[in-house]
Amino acid sequence: MELLSGADMLIRSLQDEGIEYIYGYPGGAALHIYDALFRQDKVKHILVRHEQAAVHMADGYARATGKPGTVLVTSGPGATNTITGIATAFMDSIPMVVLCGQVASTLIGEDAFQETDMMGVSRPVVKHNLSVRHPEEIPEVIRKAYYIAATGRPGPVVVDIPKDMTTPNERYEYSYPKKVKLRSYNPAVRGHAGQIKKAVDMLMAAKRPMIYAGGGVILGKASSQLTELTKTLGFPITNTLMGIGCYPATDKQHLGWLGMHGTYEANMAMHHSDLILCVGARFDDRVTNATEKFCPGARIIHIDIDPASISKTIDADVPIVGPVDAVLKEMLSLVKESKDKPDADALAAWWKQIEEWRAFHGMRYETSPDVIKPQEVVEMLWKLTNGDAFVTSDVGQHQMFAAQYYKFDKPNRWINSGGLGTMGFGLPAAMGIKLTHPDDEVLCFTGEGSIQMNIQELSTCKQYNLPVKIINLNNQALGMVKQWQDMNYESRHAESYMESLPDFIKLAEAYGHVGVRIERKEDLEPKLKEVLAMKDKLVFVDIYVDRFEHVYPMQVARGSMKDMWLSKTERV
Amino acid sequence: MRRIISVLLENEPGALSRVVGLFSQRNYNIETLTVAPTEDETLSRLTVTTTGSDKVIEQITKQLNKLIEVVKLVDLTEGSHIERELMLVKLKATGSQRAEIKRTVDIFRGQIVDVTSSVYTVQLAGDSEKLDGFIQAVGTSGILEVVRTGVSGIARGEKVLSL
Numbered sequence: 001m002e003l004l005s006g007a008d009m010l011i012r013s014l015q016d017e018g019i020e021y022i023y024g025y026p027g028g029a030a031l032h033i034y035d036a037l038f039r040q041d042k043v044k045h046i047l048v049r050h051e052q053a054a055v056h057m058a059d060g061y062a063r064a065t066g067k068p069g070t071v072l073v074t075s076g077p078g079a080t081n082t083i084t085g086i087a088t089a090f091m092d093s094i095p096m097v098v099l100c101g102q103v104a105s106t107l108i109g110e111d112a113f114q115e116t117d118m119m120g121v122s123r124p125v126v127k128h129n130l131s132v133r134h135p136e137e138i139p140e141v142i143r144k145a146y147y148i149a150a151t152g153r154p155g156p157v158v159v160d161i162p163k164d165m166t167t168p169n170e171r172y173e174y175s176y177p178k179k180v181k182l183r184s185y186n187p188a189v190r191g192h193a194g195q196i197k198k199a200v201d202m203l204m205a206a207k208r209p210m211i212y213a214g215g216g217v218i219l220g221k222a223s224s225q226l227t228e229l230t231k232t233l234g235f236p237i238t239n240t241l242m243g244i245g246c247y248p249a250t251d252k253q254h255l256g257w258l259g260m261h262g263t264y265e266a267n268m269a270m271h272h273s274d275l276i277l278c279v280g281a282r283f284d285d286r287v288t289n290a291t292e293k294f295c296p297g298a299r300i301i302h303i304d305i306d307p308a309s310i311s312k313t314i315d316a317d318v319p320i321v322g323p324v325d326a327v328l329k330e331m332l333s334l335v336k337e338s339k340d341k342p343d344a345d346a347l348a349a350w351w352k353q354i355e356e357w358r359a360f361h362g363m364r365y366e367t368s369p370d371v372i373k374p375q376e377v378v379e380m381l382w383k384l385t386n387g388d389a390f391v392t393s394d395v396g397q398h399q400m401f402a403a404q405y406y407k408f409d410k411p412n413r414w415i416n417s418g419g420l421g422t423m424g425f426g427l428p429a430a431m432g433i434k435l436t437h438p439d440d441e442v443l444c445f446t447g448e449g450s451i452q453m454n455i456q457e458l459s460t461c462k463q464y465n466l467p468v469k470i471i472n473l474n475n476q477a478l479g480m481v482k483q484w485q486d487m488n489y490e491s492r493h494a495e496s497y498m499e500s501l502p503d504f505i506k507l508a509e510a511y512g513h514v515g516v517r518i519e520r521k522e523d524l525e526p527k528l529k530e531v532l533a534m535k536d537k538l539v540f541v542d543i544y545v546d547r548f549e550h551v552y553p554m555q556v557a558r559g560s561m562k563d564m565w566l567s568k569t570e571r572v
Numbered sequence: 573m574r575r576i577i578s579v580l581l582e583n584e585p586g587a588l589s590r591v592v593g594l595f596s597q598r599n600y601n602i603e604t605l606t607v608a609p610t611e612d613e614t615l616s617r618l619t620v621t622t623t624g625s626d627k628v629i630e631q632i633t634k635q636l637n638k639l640i641e642v643v644k645l646v647d648l649t650e651g652s653h654i655e656r657e658l659m660l661v662k663l664k665a666t667g668s669q670r671a672e673i674k675r676t677v678d679i680f681r682g683q684i685v686d687v688t689s690s691v692y693t694v695q696l697a698g699d700s701e702k703l704d705g706f707i708q709a710v711g712t713s714g715i716l717e718v719v720r721t722g723v724s725g726i727a728r729g730e731k732v733l734s735l
Contacts, residue, residue: 120589124593124597148640184643185640307634308631311627311630
């Protein structure tokens with residue numbers, strides 16, 4: 001057996017785990033590890049400009065590829081800077097391993113330089129965290145970390161590594177465990193057959209069924225199973241913001257996404273349904289609106305890998321704990337074998353009703369001859385990229401516009417911070433995707449508020465040549481905050497307006513990129529075409545859009561699913 | 573409703589803080605908490621008493637089960653069970669009080685485990701209501717100090733919580 005130092009064992013473990021990229025930032029407690037990285041070339045390290053961005057990069061990579069991302073940072077501030085990124089990944093169940101340096105074990109608890117209790121600080125926002133107590137444990141700890149991060153309901157795992165665990169001249173026998181067994185961690189591998197049968201019987205008997213799918217379908221790689229089941233049943237389907245792309249958005253059975261800024265037809269159909277098949281979603285407050293008024297006539301089947309997600313906010317009539325792909329596959333075969341068929345007459349009447357809602361067309365915006373509407377920028381980019389781009393977003397109005405008007409037909413293409421709502425997520429996430437998808441178009445929709453939360457990463461983009469396209473929907477305000485202030489605070493715009501915005505064009509140029517400003521409506525299409533033609537350049541596109549636009553539909557606060565504002569003046 | 577949840581936990585550093593952290597993060601109550609290693613040194617047994625609606629209790633057990641270090645758990649209040657708590661009480665004991673306290677301790681089947689000319693230290697085991705009853709019986713005016721362990725519990729009969 002080979003003798004390796006702790007640091008070399010760590011890097012070798014990453015190689016054996018098949019890790020291609022790690023995103024990080026060096027510092028004192030991580031220097032033995034960085035030295036081990038330097039002496040090999042299998043695992044590539046991407047140097048960011050702020051540790052939060054390293055986590056979002058790993059996150060973007062994980063969401064686009066379905067594989068766990070990896071981050072390496074030093075102790076203290078290096079570690080604490082990752083927290084927002086880790087919390088972002090935790091809320092959206094993204095698999096990730098964050099390796100944190102720590103002061104030497106002999107110094108822990110002495111308030112040593114750059115010491116932070118990262119185990120304690122990270123505990124509420126990780127799936128699990130592990131601390132290395134002896135160098136010999138490193139291969140097993142790393143294997144465990146990836147296993148826990150990627151299985152069951154995925155999530156971030158932090159590994160805390162005291163500096164004396166990686167000392168170069170102390171060597172130990174290295175072998176990487178093939179398997180890891182944890183007696184206290186056994187995620188379900190299939191759903192309960194009796195419950196699945198019960199669910200299928202209910203599906204067949206439903207008069208006004210709805211399928212409500214979430215991010216779990218994408219994480220569980222179950223889009224094809226979901227699509228086939230939905231087509232076979234002929235049921236209407238909606239999905240959450242996190243579930244965008246799990247079912248083709250341009251298909252006629254798709255009603256768009258639901259919830260606070262969901263479509264009129266999706267929210268109406270949910271409210272009036274008699275059976276909801278929830279697949280890998282969690283009835284969160286941005287979906288249900290007031291829980292006591294949620295879908296009064298609906299019985300609920302809830303499929304989720306995490307038992308704690310079931311009946312947390314909305315009680316399920318038929319809970320099914322299991323991986324969504326396996327459960328859907330089993331459901332599909334039961335549906336196909338079944339002598340019963342869905343009630344055709346009831347379904348026809350239900351579709352007639354839904355088409356009426358659809359014809360009412362809740363998702364609309366008024367165009368103007370001279371002002372650029374943010375929605376039309378998104379629609380135009382959707383057309384110009386043939387609906388095939390990877391699209392990341394930051395958080396706010398632009399996020400909702402992007403999700404509403406870019407139609408995703410494939411999973412893993414819409415990348416946003418849905419649960420935590422982290423401004424500053426979009427650019428680093430886009431970088432993580434571009435790095436591994438160099439031939440694909442990667443767009444980052446952002447606003448002048450969000451982009452400034454991680455704008456330093458323009459420098460990382462230069463270093464690694466990451467030609468993403470930044471689409472800054474510039475309304476010269478924190479748009480979503482302003483919208484809420486317009487609607488709930490009599491337009492008192494407390495701190496939602498930013499003075500002294502930088503000249504983004506010059507800023508992009510200062511970092512060695514291209515900047516394009518679009519102010520006039522007639523320039524929008526030709527300039528966007530020029531931007532997309534610059535394949536090997538990062539282009540920062542600063543688009544001056546309507547400053548007064550609101551996102552609609554918007555559910556009325558504390559109402560039911562069907563209570564919505566459709567414009568500034570229409571309430572249904 | 574009051575519940576007693578009994579948990580087998582990996583006996584590892586940090587495992588307890590995860591359990592306690594979960595309760596505060598998710599706004600659940602902890603009324604008492606006891607924890608100690610079992611005959612299997614890799615496992616700790618933790619007993620937590622809590623209150624909440626059925627929905628909250630269901631979430632508590634599910635969320636606890638999600639913690640990687642939680643091996644197994646049971647809500648003891650779902651079946652018949654035995655619960656015990658140990659209390660040490662330091663009481664003022666002078667003059668005629670001495671005989672009176674001794675009688676009360678006997679009635680509650682406690683023991684006087686330390687004596688000085690003016691103080692008795694009493695040890696008492698039982699369910700929490702019994703311990704409350706003793707405190708009421710001797711009256712708070714004579715009490716110098718109380719220390720209680722919190723509840724430990726075990727199911728009655730054949731049922732066991734083990735691997």
